[in-house]
Amino acid sequence: MKISYCLICFLLISFSVFPQNSPQRKIKHTWYSTDGRNELRLLLADDFALYQSQIWEMDSIQPGKYLLKNLDHEKQISISKAGENFFLEEGAVKISVQPEKSTNLKTRQVGQTDVSDSFFKKDQVLLQGLIVPKDSMPTTVSVIYNHAFGEGQRQFSSSVDDQGRFKLIFPLDYPQEVMVRAGSAIFTFFSKPGAQQAMVVYEKSFVNGIEAWTTLKELDFMGDLAVENEERRLLDPEFMKVRDYFVTDSLQKALEPMDFLKYRIGLMEKHQAFFNSYFDSIPVSPLTKEISLRGARIYAANDLRRYIWLHGGINEGRLNPVDVPDSYLQEVEKLMTGDLADLMAPDYAGLIREFTMPIQPSEMKSLIGKMDEMTYDFFKKQELNSAQSEAVDAWYDQIKKGVPRDSLILSEEYKSLSKTYLNQLSDFFLEVQWPHLLAKIQDLELIPRSSVIATYLDMNYQSVGKEIPLSIQNQLEEINLEPRILAIIREEIEDFERGKNERFVEWVSIAANGENILSQLKDKNPGKVIYVDVWATWCGPCISEFKHAATLKKDAPEGVVFAYICAQSERGAFENLVKKFGLEGEHFFLSQTEFEQFDKEFKITGFPTYLILTKEGKLIREGIHRPSSGDQLIRQLQEFVSR
Structure with a gap:
């Protein structure tokens, strides 16, 4: 009983x-x-x-x-x-x-997160959470986001276990919107460098098609920026109802430039009025307000730039860009302020890429004309036989007469010459584009001007494995760029230079695989104390600690081995940094699968993580000092060696 x-x-x-x-x-x-x-x-x-x-x-x-x-x-x-x-x-x-969310939000408390000190702060986000599946469990979860100083999107993925749990660690340089994709769930949340965030994703609340834009998603947020992300969860579908995406898309093709400019500025004001009315009706955090209102302005600027290549539609599978008046472009530039906080706007990186590319037909005609002159001059300086010289003259005569490029009659001699000198000829367009870009950005504010230059260099050189010419490098100081953006450009140039050296550091040992790492280390170094550094190439704090590596190894007691485990990184960047800092020791470069297996055992909560493997093979993970702690770490290592 x-x-x-x-x-x-x-x-x-x-x-x-x-x-x-x-x-x-x-x-x-x-x-x-x-x-x-x-x-x-x-x-x-x-x-x-x-x-x-x-x-x-x-x-x-x-x-x-x-x-x-x-x-x-x-x-x-x-x-x-x-x-x-x-x-x-x-x-x-x-x-x-x-046990349930509040439905009466009229008197709710709002978020007070201040992100003003989170710009140009190389750090990471630790995102953990749970997927509640609609049917079968998604196998992976991914985060995808743009970058204001580069061309491509960044993407990081992790597996989802059979209970729906996941963990992602990814780099972030400034506060911004990040997209999440897990099964049929696709949404965005706001993050910042150094954030520790968690979320619960109820996949069944996500629908397909246009209806998805205005459907309230079922999401829970925890940790940093949880309150602001909950505010945005409620706000976003309401904004989508007044966004007028399809109307704008049709008018981009129908209206003349100045008419579309008038319409799009009016729509921006409508969006701003919607946000202000929403903010008057319900308490909202200062950060959510700022992101929304800045986003409306940058979204308008991006749409206006996109008009140039969307208005003409598609003909035979090709876009047909159009020219717009200078007054149109000037109005767009007015929307691109010098405020650093504009980087938080979801469309900022897209706008910078739009501005970087020479899209207008008049731009292209001018640039190609200059490139043709350079090509002709180049060929004339080569030792050509009579047939080749005649072929070049025949090509250039057609160019001067204005024969359309798709109607040019090219001899076999000219085609052969073009193929032989392809590498040199392909650089001519970049050579004429650079001064054109400098003229184009001269009236931009400091932040967007610097963003355009960084994006241009990444788009046309670094991301395609080309060296930035010295003529351009020597001009960077004269352009008046934002110092922190200039430092990013300079660092990437240095990394590229170092990467050209194919010889790897001769006293670096790289393990053949990342399986059973600690067992490998114990078997190879019996009776030794092993100091383990778990790092990633994009981790600013990790790289800062490397500056102390040489001193640490010089002062460390005999009997200490240094091991480095690099994860969630690109192989080229890994080798580059080992060269840069001369990281003597044993190295493991982990694939995503190997890192996930390592993480299951050791629960890595961020980079860098420092571990010590004792002489007896016991793993110590709490209270391990960083290299920058100097004598504190030396004394700690001496204590483990003397045991």
């Missing part, structure tokens, strides 16, 4: 204190803040929890009390109820929570 009474009490407590979520979610309970911000505070599943932006293994001590474990860390938390109120407790900390 006593056992039955206890069981009844347990069931009553479970159903009264802990509301049951729908069984298909495989989530037992979710708890949110009670101030209207709807920040996820705790998620409980069968044997794990999402708490403080981390995934924890979980044991239920007794109803309402839980032990959370994450490697060497343990936390005991509890959920209690007093009257109609619920409380989440950890030690002396007790906060009010509720």
Whole structure:
């Protein structure tokens, strides 16, 4: 009878204190803040929890009390109820929570995140979370985002386990919008360098087609910027209802330039009026307001630049760009301010790329004309036989007469010459484009001007493996670029120069594979203390620590081996940095699959991570000093060696 009474009490407590979520979610309970911000505070599943932006293994001590474990860390938390109120407790900390999100948001508290010190801050984002699948579990989750100083998108992916859990670590240089893709769920969230964030994605709330734009997605956010991301979750589908995307798309093709300019500026003002009205109706954080209003302006500027190549439509599979008046371009430039915070606008990187490319027919005609002159002069300086010289003259005569390029009659001699000198000829367009670009950006503010230059150099040189000419390098100081953007360009130039040296550092050992890393190290270095540095090529703090490597190794006690584990990086960048800092030691370059296996065992929460493998083969991961700590690390290593 006593056992039955206890069981009844347990069931009553479970159903009264802990509301049951729908069984298909495989989530037992979710708890949110009670101030209207709807920040996820705790998620409980069968044997794990999402708490403080981390995934924890979980044991239920007794109803309402839980032990959370994450490697060497343990936390005991509890959920209690007093009257109609619920409380989440950890030690002396007790906060009010509720099992559902608030629906009355008129008096909600708003986010107060300040991102002003997060620009040009090379750091990483630790994103963890849970996918609740619609049908079968997605196998991967990816984050995708643009960069204001380069051409391509950046993408990082990770596997999703059979319970829907995932973890991603990716670099970020400034606060911006990031896209997430997991199965049929595609959405964006806002992040910043150094953020620790978590989310729960309910895939069934995502629909296909145009309806997806205005459908409210079911997402939970935890950790940094959780409140702002919850605000944007509610705001975005409302904005999509007034975005007028399809109307704008049709008018881009129908209206003349100045008419489209008038329409698009008017639409921008409509968007800004919508945001201001929304902000008057419901409390919203300063950051959400700023991103929205800046985004409306940059979105308009991007649409106006896109008009140039969209207005003419497609003919025979090719776009037909059009010319626009100078006054049109001047109005677009007015929308490109010198505020650093414009980088946060979702369309900023796209706008910079649009501005970088010479799209207008008049631009292309001028540039190609100059390129043809350079080509003719180049050929005339070569030692050509009479047939080749006549072929060049015949080609250039047609050019001077204005024969369309697709109607040129090219002899076999000319085709052969063009093939022989292809590398030299292909550089001529870049040579004439550079001064054109400098003239084009002279009236831009400092930040967009610097962004255009960085993007141009990445687009035409670094990303395609070409060396930036010295003539351009020597002009960079004269252009008056934002110093931090100029430093990024200079660093990439140095990296390229170093990368040309094919000889690898001769005393560096690179493991053949990343399997059973610690076993490999122990077997190869018996009786040694092994200092392990887990790093990534894009990790600013990792690279800063490398500056202390030489001093560390000079002062370290005998019997210490240094090992480096590089993950989530490109092989070329890995080799480049090892050369740059002369990282003597044993190296492991992990594939994504190898890193995920390594991470399952060691729960890496960010880069850099420092570990020590003792002489006895025991792994120590807590309290390990960084190379920059100097004598502190030396004393720590001496202590392990002397044991």
